Amino acid sequence: MQLSSRVLENAFVRLEPFEDSHKAALRPVLDHDPAAWGGMVSAAYGEHFDSWWNAAVTARDGGSRIPYVVRRLPDGDIVGTTSLYEIKPEHRRCEIGSTFYRPDVRGTKVNPAAKLLLLQHAFDAGAVRVEIITDANNAASQAAIRKLGATFEGVLRQHKRTWTGRMRDTVQFAILADEEWPAVKAGLVARLAA
Template sequence: METGYLENKIVKLKPMEMEDVDDIFAVACYDEIWTHMSITVKNREDVIKYVESALTLKKAGVEFPFVIIDAFTNKIIGATKLMDINEHHKRGEIGFTWLTPDYWRTSINTNCKYLLLTYCFEHLGWQRVQIKTDHENIRSQKAIERIGAKKEGVLRNHMIRKDGTSRHTVMFSITSDEWTKEIKAHLENLLEK
């Protein structure tokens, strides 16, 4: 799977590269970003490991990482991935999305999801896109529900957090039928507001 930029008037999603390390580090060094994530970024070396890992998984064909760029400033403000890619079953996941705190509660995340879902359903021909989050990450759950994803349930003791505690995972999904019949129009309506 290869892609160039995915973009609209608000945001650009650019395939992540090693050259992005310094720009990622400049916006990633806020503890609150990493509260519910499986890693913590505290220094440039952490960013290097994060980008190297993402690019290794991209090479293996199971992930495709993007940096999120504010279309007005042309600066990196976060990152996201297509993950758990299974081309045979025409499915994957949008995940590991983070934004620098200045962009929380803005339209950036909704624009990113719109671009990624359009790409997944209309260009890759996927039949399912899932999005999952920590059961304690209420802000993320509300954002996922807001875009129209359906809650499928909770996977109990699904993961071990970086602090060693058990995490339940709340699983959401969107199917290709839902995208065509309702969710694309719903997102376009949200983006017009």
Template sequence: MPAQRPAPRVIEGSIIHLSSLADDDFPALFRAIGHPEVFQGGYGGGPASLPATEAEFIDFARNCYDRAANNVYGVWLNNGTMIGTSTLGDFDETRERAHIGWTAYSPSVWGTGVNPETKLLMLDEAFDAGFGRVKLQADALNSRSRAAIAKLGARFEGVVRRDQLRADGTWRDAAVYSVIVDEWPAVRAGLEARVAAFAG
């Protein structure tokens, strides 16, 4: 079937669920990710772009997340606590390409089953919608995010130099990874095993 942008919907997992990010979610998202250590790794343009107040974060969020073109999700623990955001976007239906990115979580859930299940649900959404390649990337200097992407089972493709302008005026290199549809069954099995270990 031809690739098609998935209709935004609530996606249920065993640890978390994803729902379309709404303006009303921005205060809770600020409480979750409005921390220096989140932006230190390059999120949102890097440390210089960290909003100091909730009001500043709301302005930042309205400009940062392109919800018209992309599926921007709030990530919620199943107890109702918002703990982050991630996006499935950059849809190229003709080439069957999509991109999972713009991901940030509360430091309180780093190293848990949250990221594996978020990516499991989003990759499943992309491949079910007919996409054949999903890109993931991180600031080349962000070793923590790069390790997390590699642990998902994504394959490292290389570094795109001088790829994005940071908020402080410097340029970042992007470390690019991908999962293609042929690899998805093995990657999915690995992610399901990791999630089950945390959920159990």
């Protein structure tokens, strides 16, 4: 598996790997809905932004993460962020996560369009498994992941420590390349065409 850091684009969104020029534009986009950050390992709103950005760039430079800004098309607004991370070429797997969208684009075609691009990129690069995880307390995120067609694999108890110090249970989902990706892809394409 060889994941490259490059722009991914379809008719709905353009995912641009982090560059220094994105930093100032992304900061106000993430400065919404502080409660939504509660289940995450790190927060990126307000005073937390710089340390979050620096950690993402450090992981990018180390090869374990490709962080993206999510630009909505056709208006070109940056509306959020997402990442391919926990990149493990030796196991041919990665995760999709560290995703946050402005509240006004949640429930639109932005998320399925972005997930389609990320999944296509990972599987084209040779991934056999892509994982998506979320806080067990985040019912909306779990519903969105299930709607993608990802397979529920279980709950990892006290799996991660959130930035607030709470030990969270993590709900784990995955999509396998041969067995599941074709149906997931077809479902996402159909959702975007509707």
